[in-house]
Amino acid sequence: MKYYSISEAAAQFNIPESTLRYYEKKGLLPLIERDGAGRRLFSEDQMALLGTVICLKNTNMPISGIRQYIDWVIEGDSTIALRLEMMQNHKQAVMAEISLMTESLEGIDYKISRYTERIQDY
Amino acid sequence: MKYYSISEAAAQFNIPESTLRYYEKKGLLPLIERDGAGRRLFSEDQMALLGTVICLKNTNMPISGIRQYIDWVIEGDSTIALRLEMMQNHKQAVMAEISLMTESLEGIDYKISRYTERIQDY
DNA sequence: ATACGACTTAAACCATGGTTTAAGTCAACA
DNA sequence: TGTTGACTTAAACCATGGTTTAAGTCGTAT
Numbered sequence: 001m002k003y004y005s006i007s008e009a010a011a012q013f014n015i016p017e018s019t020l021r022y023y024e025k026k027g028l029l030p031l032i033e034r035d036g037a038g039r040r041l042f043s044e045d046q047m048a049l050l051g052t053v054i055c056l057k058n059t060n061m062p063i064s065g066i067r068q069y070i071d072w073v074i075e076g077d078s079t080i081a082l083r084l085e086m087m088q089n090h091k092q093a094v095m096a097e098i099s100l101m102t103e104s105l106e107g108i109d110y111k112i113s114r115y116t117e118r119i120q121d122y
Numbered sequence: 123m124k125y126y127s128i129s130e131a132a133a134q135f136n137i138p139e140s141t142l143r144y145y146e147k148k149g150l151l152p153l154i155e156r157d158g159a160g161r162r163l164f165s166e167d168q169m170a171l172l173g174t175v176i177c178l179k180n181t182n183m184p185i186s187g188i189r190q191y192i193d194w195v196i197e198g199d200s201t202i203a204l205r206l207e208m209m210q211n212h213k214q215a216v217m218a219e220i221s222l223m224t225e226s227l228e229g230i231d232y233k234i235s236r237y238t239e240r241i242q243d244y
Numbered sequence: 245a246t247a248c249g250a251c252t253t254a255a256a257c258c259a260t261g262g263t264t265t266a267a268g269t270c271a272a273c274a
Numbered sequence: 275t276g277t278t279g280a281c282t283t284a285a286a287c288c289a290t291g292g293t294t295t296a297a298g299t300c301g302t303a304t
Contacts, residue, residue, distance in 0.1 A: 007280075017281090018263055026261095037270050039281055055229040058222050063261070077240070084237035091230050098223055100180055101216060107177040108213050115206035118199070129250075139251090140293055148291095159300050161251055185291070 003033075004042040012047065013054055020050075027067045028053050030074055049073070059094045125155075126164040134169065135176055142172075149189045150175050152196055171195070181216045 010017045023029050024040075029050060033041040042050070049070070056066045069086060072079035132139045145151050146162075151172060155163040164172070171192070178188045191208060194201035 005280085016263080019261090021282090022262060034282095037281075038283090039270090052229070052233070055226045058226040059230065060223075080237055080240050084234065084241055087230055087233045087237065091227065091234065094223060094227055094230065098220055098227075101182075101220055101223075104177045104180040105213065105216055105220075107174070108181065108209055108216065111174070111209045112206065112213065115202055115209065118202050119206055127250085138293080141291090143252090144292060156252095159251075160253090161300085 001043060004047060006040045006042070009040075009042045009047065009050065013050060015054070023050075023053065026063050028063065028070055030070060056090070059090065060097065061090060065090075124166060126169060128162045128164070131162075131164045131169065131172065135172060137176070145172075145175065148185055150185065150192055152192060178212070181212065182219065183212060187212075 004012070006017050006020055010020055020029065020040075024032055029046065032046060033043070035041055053066055053070070056069065061069075065086075069083060072083050072086075126134070128139050128142055132142055142151065142162075146154055151168065154168060155165070157163055175188055175192070178191065183191075187208075191205060194205050194208075
């Protein structure tokens with residue numbers, strides 16, 4: 001089973017190493033192993049979990065929420081219903097945010113069209 | 123010409139009065155008049171400008187960026203090209219963010235479908 | 245006349261999400 | 275053998291975007 005160093009993991013996901021250390025400290029990356037010298041070893045499973053963390057981060061889930069999700073993952077199959085409910089709720093929140101941004105984008109487009117008209121005069 | 127009190131403005135846009143005071147301090151709401159008692163009076167024009175500020179805020183433009191935009195509005199027609207360029211750039215940024223969220227939403231949907239399958243077993 | 249509610253200010257406070265720093269350890273290569 | 279580069283830690287630091295507090299001023303209804 002392949003393991004990744006912190007620099008490899010950071011490169012894979014294009015985020016700073018410091019952020020990975022911060023996430024581990026916050027409990028978003030639990031059970032990371034260490035080599036003999038104390039260096040982090042990311043397993044394939046943990047890379048996949050990191051992918052999920054980043055997916056949730058990309059959709060603006062707060063650290064505390066991601067932490068709760070990860071705690072449930074670790075707790076095991078008994079939390080599947082909770083995780084499902086969380087993801088369903090989060091999906092609604094994300095769709096609402098996308099809607100708000102999409103609506104607001106119309107306001108921006110309107111500005112662009114007005115400025116495009118007016119710019120002729122200058 | 124109708125004027126709005128801070129509480130009316132806050133109610134119109136559904137944001138706290140404290141946020142309006144904060145925005146004014148940050149230069150996002152310039153030239154707000156006061157009545158004899160020192161209370162803010164929002165004109166129709168300023169309500170419209172506030173709408174724009176909130177539109178930019180909804181699309182995650184930082185305060186500093188909104189401030190620059192407002193400064194250009196005040197400066198007058200000579201800044202129309204700059205404002206147009208800013209809005210065009212911002213539109214690209216917003217579309218990129220919507221894309222990222224939309225993509226990440228697929229990851230969330232995948233989680234939902236997997237959990238929905240597995241939940242049968244519990 | 246007075247008490248209430250809405251408003252004012254400046255300054256302190258807070259949460260969030262990292263980033264940076266300082267001091268040190270270790271492996272591998274010249 | 276020594277020095278370089280990648281890594282470690284804890285703690286300090288930072289930016290952003292507000293919110294809250296304290297103390298005070300008005301206008302109006304009782």
